[in-house]
Amino acid sequence: MKRSTVWGWFWVILGVLYLVIPLWGAFDFSLRAERDVIGFAAYARAFADDDFWRTFIFSNQMALISIVISVLLIVLTAYWVQLKLPQLRPIVEFITLLPFVIPAIILVFGYIKLYSRPLAVGPISLLPPLTNTDFSTNILLVAGYVVLALPYMYRSVDNGLRAIDVRTLTEAAQSLGANWITIMFRIIMPNLRAALLSGALLTFAIVVGELTIATFLGRPAFGPYLQLLGQHKAYEPAALSIASFLLTWGAMILIYFVTRGTETQTTGAH
Amino acid sequence: MAFLELSNIRKQFSSNAAPAVQDFNLSVERGEFVSFLGPSGCGKTTTLRMIAGFEQPTAGKIAINGADVTHIPANKRRIGMVFQSYALFPNMTVADNIGFGLRVAHRPKAEIEARVEEMLKLIHLTNRAKHYPAQLSGGQQQRVALARAIAIKPELLLLDEPLSALDAKIRVSLRTEIRAIQRQTGVTAVYVTHDQEEAMSLSDRIVVMSEGRIEQVGTPFEIYNFPKTQFVASFVGTLNQLTARVVDRTVGTLDLEGQQIVGPKLDEAINGEMISIALRPEMIDLDGAGKGEAVNHLRGRVEETTFLGSIVRTRVKLRDSVISFDTFNNPNLTLPQRGAEITVVFPREAVLTLKPSRGTVESEI
Amino acid sequence: MAQAAVAPPKTSSDLIARFGGIPLAWVGVLPFFLFALLFLVLPSLSLFTGSFTAADGNFTLQNILDLSRPDIVSAYTLSIQISVVTAVLGALFGFFIAYALVMTGVPGPVRTSMVTACGVASNFAGVPLAFAFVAALGRTGFITQFLRDTFNYNIYDHGFNLYSFLGLSLTYLYFQFPLMVLVMMPALEGLKREWREASQNLGASSFQYWRYVALPILMPSILGTMILLFGNAFGAYATAYALTGGRLQLVTIQIGAQIRGDVLHNPGLGYAMALGMVVIMAVSILAYTWLQRRAARWLQ
Numbered sequence: 001m002k003r004s005t006v007w008g009w010f011w012v013i014l015g016v017l018y019l020v021i022p023l024w025g026a027f028d029f030s031l032r033a034e035r036d037v038i039g040f041a042a043y044a045r046a047f048a049d050d051d052f053w054r055t056f057i058f059s060n061q062m063a064l065i066s067i068v069i070s071v072l073l074i075v076l077t078a079y080w081v082q083l084k085l086p087q088l089r090p091i092v093e094f095i096t097l098l099p100f101v102i103p104a105i106i107l108v109f110g111y112i113k114l115y116s117r118p119l120a121v122g123p124i125s126l127l128p129p130l131t132n133t134d135f136s137t138n139i140l141l142v143a144g145y146v147v148l149a150l151p152y153m154y155r156s157v158d159n160g161l162r163a164i165d166v167r168t169l170t171e172a173a174q175s176l177g178a179n180w181i182t183i184m185f186r187i188i189m190p191n192l193r194a195a196l197l198s199g200a201l202l203t204f205a206i207v208v209g210e211l212t213i214a215t216f217l218g219r220p221a222f223g224p225y226l227q228l229l230g231q232h233k234a235y236e237p238a239a240l241s242i243a244s245f246l247l248t249w250g251a252m253i254l255i256y257f258v259t260r261g262t263e264t265q266t267t268g269a270h
Numbered sequence: 271m272a273f274l275e276l277s278n279i280r281k282q283f284s285s286n287a288a289p290a291v292q293d294f295n296l297s298v299e300r301g302e303f304v305s306f307l308g309p310s311g312c313g314k315t316t317t318l319r320m321i322a323g324f325e326q327p328t329a330g331k332i333a334i335n336g337a338d339v340t341h342i343p344a345n346k347r348r349i350g351m352v353f354q355s356y357a358l359f360p361n362m363t364v365a366d367n368i369g370f371g372l373r374v375a376h377r378p379k380a381e382i383e384a385r386v387e388e389m390l391k392l393i394h395l396t397n398r399a400k401h402y403p404a405q406l407s408g409g410q411q412q413r414v415a416l417a418r419a420i421a422i423k424p425e426l427l428l429l430d431e432p433l434s435a436l437d438a439k440i441r442v443s444l445r446t447e448i449r450a451i452q453r454q455t456g457v458t459a460v461y462v463t464h465d466q467e468e469a470m471s472l473s474d475r476i477v478v479m480s481e482g483r484i485e486q487v488g489t490p491f492e493i494y495n496f497p498k499t500q501f502v503a504s505f506v507g508t509l510n511q512l513t514a515r516v517v518d519r520t521v522g523t524l525d526l527e528g529q530q531i532v533g534p535k536l537d538e539a540i541n542g543e544m545i546s547i548a549l550r551p552e553m554i555d556l557d558g559a560g561k562g563e564a565v566n567h568l569r570g571r572v573e574e575t576t577f578l579g580s581i582v583r584t585r586v587k588l589r590d591s592v593i594s595f596d597t598f599n600n601p602n603l604t605l606p607q608r609g610a611e612i613t614v615v616f617p618r619e620a621v622l623t624l625k626p627s628r629g630t631v632e633s634e635i
Numbered sequence: 636m637a638q639a640a641v642a643p644p645k646t647s648s649d650l651i652a653r654f655g656g657i658p659l660a661w662v663g664v665l666p667f668f669l670f671a672l673l674f675l676v677l678p679s680l681s682l683f684t685g686s687f688t689a690a691d692g693n694f695t696l697q698n699i700l701d702l703s704r705p706d707i708v709s710a711y712t713l714s715i716q717i718s719v720v721t722a723v724l725g726a727l728f729g730f731f732i733a734y735a736l737v738m739t740g741v742p743g744p745v746r747t748s749m750v751t752a753c754g755v756a757s758n759f760a761g762v763p764l765a766f767a768f769v770a771a772l773g774r775t776g777f778i779t780q781f782l783r784d785t786f787n788y789n790i791y792d793h794g795f796n797l798y799s800f801l802g803l804s805l806t807y808l809y810f811q812f813p814l815m816v817l818v819m820m821p822a823l824e825g826l827k828r829e830w831r832e833a834s835q836n837l838g839a840s841s842f843q844y845w846r847y848v849a850l851p852i853l854m855p856s857i858l859g860t861m862i863l864l865f866g867n868a869f870g871a872y873a874t875a876y877a878l879t880g881g882r883l884q885l886v887t888i889q890i891g892a893q894i895r896g897d898v899l900h901n902p903g904l905g906y907a908m909a910l911g912m913v914v915i916m917a918v919s920i921l922a923y924t925w926l927q928r929r930a931a932r933w934l935q
Contacts, residue, residue, distance in 0.1 A: 008739025012749060015812070019756050022809065025771025025778050027716025060892050073666055081664030088664060094672045097924075101916045102679055103870030106909050109894055113685060113906070119677075143674040201911040202758075209761050212872035216894050226762040227877055230769075241766035245759055252755045324832055345835040358828035360933040361851040371837030404932060415833075422837060622647070 021246060028239045031236035042235035043243070052240075055225035056208075059190055062138070063146050063207035066145035067200045070153050073146070075196070078157045079188060082166055096154040099147050104109065104212040107147060111140050112216065144213040149203040160195025161188075193253075197258045201251045272297030273458050274321070274426060279330035281316055283480075290316045291482045294330070295580065298460065303452055305461045305469040308479035309505070314462045317479075318428055334425060342594065347482070350419030350457075356411040359401040364414050365399040367388070367492065371422035378438050386429040389417035392451060408439040416448065420455060424543070427459045433468065466506045478502045500624040510549040510593040516541050519572055522618070527589035531566040533621030546624050553620035554595035557613035563617035568593075569614050572606045586612055679913070685906030687869050698907035706884070707908065714869055714886040715915075717800060717866070721807040722864035726857060728808070729815025736816070737823040750820070753813035760810045765877035768806045772797045798879045805877055818863070822856040822930065850934050859926035866919045870912070888913055 033042035046052060063098035081089050102110075112131065119127035130136040166188065173183045189196070226244075230237040279294035291313040293587050298304050306314035319325045321332060323344030332340045335404040338348055358367050366373075368389050370384045390396045393413040398450050403411055413434055419427060433441040450457050469476050470490040478493060478501070486502045494554070497503035504511060510530060514524040519536040526548065539545055557567065569591075570586040577599070584606050585594045595614060606612055638931045645826045690693035691742055701707070771778050774791055783789045796802060834844040872887040881888050886908060893905035 004738070005740035008735035010729045010743045011735035012741055012745065015728070015749065015816070018728075018809070019752055019813070021778065022767050022771040025776060026767040028777045029770035073670060077664055077667035080690050083658050085664060091666070092664070095667075095675065097920060098671075098675050100866060100870075101913060101920050102675065103872070103887070103912075103916065105870070105872040105890055106682065106895075106912060107678065109677075109905075109909050110682045110888060111674075112894060114681040119673075128746075140674075143670070146670070147674055204757050208761055211761050211806070211877065212891075216891070223762055223873070228767070230762070230766055231880075234775075237766040238770040241763040241770065244763035245755075245767070248759050249755045251673065252751060252758065256751060256754075291794045322832075322836065324835075334676040343835075345838050345840060348838070349836060351833065353829045353833060355827070355829055359830060359833075359846070359848050370834070370839070374834075374839040374843045374847070396923065418833075418837065463927075467848070541759060 023242070027242050030235055030238035030242055031215045033239075040239075042239040045237045046229075046236040046243075049236075051225055053214065054168075054223045055220050058220050059208045059210075059214075059222035062145065063204050064140060066142050066149065066207055067203050069142060070146045070149055070203060071196055071200065073155045074150070074157050074199075075184075078154060078161055079166060079184070082158075082161050083170060092154075096151045099150050104144070104148060105216075107144055108216040110212045111144065111213075115140060124170075131217070134219075137219060141213060141217050141219050141221075144217075145203070145207050145210065148206055148210070148213075149199070152202050155198040156195045156199040157192060160192045168255065194258050198255045201255045201258075205248050205251045208247070273300035273302075273335055274298040275331075275333040276317070276321070277331045277333075279317065279320065279332070280326050281313070281320060281325065289328070289482050290505070291320070293326075293483055296487065297482070298458060300458055301456045303449065303459045303461065303472060305463060305476045306475040306479055307426060307466060307469040307476050307505070308485075309464055311481075312479040313482040314477075314479050315430055316463075318319070318385075318460060318462050319431055321426070322349055322428055324353050333617060348422070348424050349426045349428060350422060350424035351418050352412070352415050352427070352429045354434050356403070356408075356415045356435075358411055358415055358418070360403055363400050363402055364395065364406070365541060367403070367414055368418045368421050370418065373485045375422070385421055389421050392420075392454075393417045393447075407440075408436045409444055412436065412444060414449065417563045418453070420457065424457065427457045429459065429461045430615075431462055431464070432466075433463075441468070446470070452589070468559070470506070472613045476506075476507060480505075495621065497548075498625060500546060503622060503624055507596070508551055510551065510591075510595075512547050512549065512591050512593070513544050514547050515544050524621075526568070527591065529568055529588070531568065531621065532618050534618065534623065535607060537621075546620040548624055549593060549595075549616065551594050551596045551618055551624070554614050554616045556597065557615050565618050566616050568614050570612060570614070572608055572610045572612050574608065577604050577605070584612075643861035653861055682913075684907045686910045688903050688904060688906075690901065690903070695903070698901070699904040699910075700769075701901070702907055702911055708906075709935055710884050710886045710889050710908075711911065713800075713884060717804055717807065717885070718865045718868035721804050721811050721868045722861050724804075725808050725811025725864050726815050726861040729812035729860075730819055730857060732812065733816045733819035737820055750817070753816045756813040757810045757817060761873035762877040764806060764809060765874055766872050768797060768802070768809070768878065772802065778839070798882055800883065803875060803883060807868050808872060811867065814867065815860055817862045819853075819856065822853055825891045826852065855926040855933070859923050859930060862919050862926070864905070864921045866916055866923070869919075870916060876918060 030042050031038045031040065033039070033045070044266075077092065081092050085201045099107075115127075115130040117129055128136070130140050169187055169191070170183055173187050178187070209223050209226070210221065211223035211227055215224045215227070224239065226240060229240070274297070276294055276296045279290055279291055281291040282289045288449060293319060294313075295551055296304075306317060310316050316325060320327050323339070323342065326341065330340075331338060334347070334349075336380060350532050359370065362370065365386050369382045369386045372385060386399070387396075390399055391418065395410060395413060395417075398406065398410065403414070406414065415432070432448070433445055436444065445468055461469070461472060470493075473490060475487060475489055476493050480501045485496045488496075493502060493506050497506065500511065503509050512526060514526040514531075516539045517523040517525050517530065519539045519541055522533045522535045522547075524531055524533055528549075533547060536545070555564075557564075566586065568586075570588045573585040573587045573592060575585075576583045580599050581596045583594055583596050585592050593614075686698050687694055687696065689697060690793060702711075732749070736749055770776055772790075773779065774797075776797075779790055797805075830852075831844055831847055834848055839847070870887065872891060875883060875885055875888055876891060879888075881892065889898075890905065890908055890912070893902075893908070896904070899905055
């Protein structure tokens, strides 16, 4: 085993270098905003920008809404499928695979095509054009985010439900006289805390930096703001890039502490 | 000279923990079937893995057929091994699994095919040659694992609790098959198990282990009838363990909770001291069951009678302790009733005096 | 769906349930299916029908046929190329790192840190990643300057350009290989110790063990993850756009341009391109699912 440990270190060090060098490069660059001075001026300027706060807060709001809707939708569905309709499991799992087949750019393309006109079945109009108002476009935005997070949220919740043997818990609760709402909010959700938190953090990580859907729906989100910033400035984008990295890192560490040993989740490219 | 020789083997995993194996000395003859028997954690698997080469002994020497193999890597020892979890390669067919050892030795294709044929016939699975392990039952997988290990014509066959993962019925039929194949091929075998029935039915000799040490080595007959320590006596077979006071050591009279019995002469005891004795259930009988004049009588009260099929096991409360004894089922005899007074008899030889074991004592009752 | 013999309806909810033909038990999954319908299925169908619609609204296959236009074919080719390159390189690099972490004597804390680092890196994509690479490897980037000042070697003078195929590949690799590490580690851990011991026992060398036992068993996982990496890169838009701003004509970039303003002068063609992408991704996912099942069978 000794000879192979040398090789082991070789690959690990190589990997660490690849991960660290670009970050270090960005960090170093971000400190040189002022000529001949190493300082955090770029950060100060970046955080002083009103647009930064406007878009950052907007994205956080959207993230929060997406998380809530995601949690409600998926916990209900996963619970229902596990308990009452296990035969639907293949269909539901197929649907959770669809976001891989339909990446964000295609998704938003479809939203724009479909929802710039009223959603109609024959002569009956079911929905007005959702792209017309800010509020309704936000609906599309949130829907897009929920779709993006769907595979990871579902897998997280599904594993969580399996781990707590949800059927037995429900039956025990019912035999003690609990109704559905009590069961859902006082028994199922608290026991799913780890799964929900990790899913929520992952959704947060996806949403805050998301560019594609936000840009094409024309919403004032953080991703488009960053992108625009990069076209005019040099140091501030690097600073925000580092800040964004730290944010993601913080979210991952939280996820690690919350899940401690269960399956790791990744989202891949955007 | 013995075929497999383990001398002063000692294995310590970390310097501040107790050794996993110590003072292990054993000579195994060619063609012999030896079992390592003991509870979990007694060191039997560790010793086996040292023979195989997967662990290195901290001290001591292992020799096979005269050659010192202690520091030879595992893949050069020409030892076949059968694992508890079968360890069949899931990506290969049964035939490919069996032929793997010959393939890595670059044997000619014709030779491999012939040998695989031969092995398949030996384990009666000729029609499954092209199947994958996942398609076989546990018992079938284990037979393939056995064939794979023997195909390379090893000098030594090691088996690590190969039957533990199988159903009871399969266990019995497969162990007979294993023994038959071992006899037929004449390979020397070392078998690890915690099941004493398995060890007794398969082995030429048994090595009883506890807490890293050898408690006793002997034939199944010797181990069962003449256990040397409390541990061996309690681990192999059921046993009534009692304490009695020595009355007269030259004659062997003992006071057992107020009643007098006679056991073997005691050379090492002092009159008046308390010693450990054991009574085998099958040597105790009901008074008046017609076995002739018995030396020892014990009076007590029936606590429980359990009907086990061909055996009836009765528990009798003496003054402080409870002893159990077995009688053969006889439809014409009435079973002792709960709460009834009862007298049991046993000969002098039924009383065993035991040394305290070097490991912990396990009571079977 | 084993239902007991149906009793005659007693309450109004029974009536409604039977009227719809849908058992009441389905009400819990209705929100999900409704959501999927509105925000996954219908948009996709819309694109699908759009690709078969001509400018005048009639059915046509011309859009699909137009996909063979050289500029479109080259876009697909470029996208596939970059996806394959980053998938293969990411898979190889990631595999060796996973192997290093699982099977060599690298200490525990190093291993945990590396796993966390990979978790972060595989989620760090899009605009921030692009900016980090610009700050590192751009014309005035940290590494560029370091190499110029220390070794007197200006990579840009020697033909390197971050805003190129090579530059984008390097950027993509940043999240590709960590993803491979994260997926391969459980797979490598799933290799039972007894398999190696059994093969040693039967006389096999380390090389023979890997060649005949370990790699064949791992192959479905390796290939499956490679396909996952491929899909990952193929569908990526944000990172590519943030880095190259549309210079590299990938399929996703072209579709983005099409959404902004009908650069193809044919909406149907844009939809057909999207359809083409979905087909490629669907084939990838099918291959991936099939390989995953194979892997699960052996590593159980």
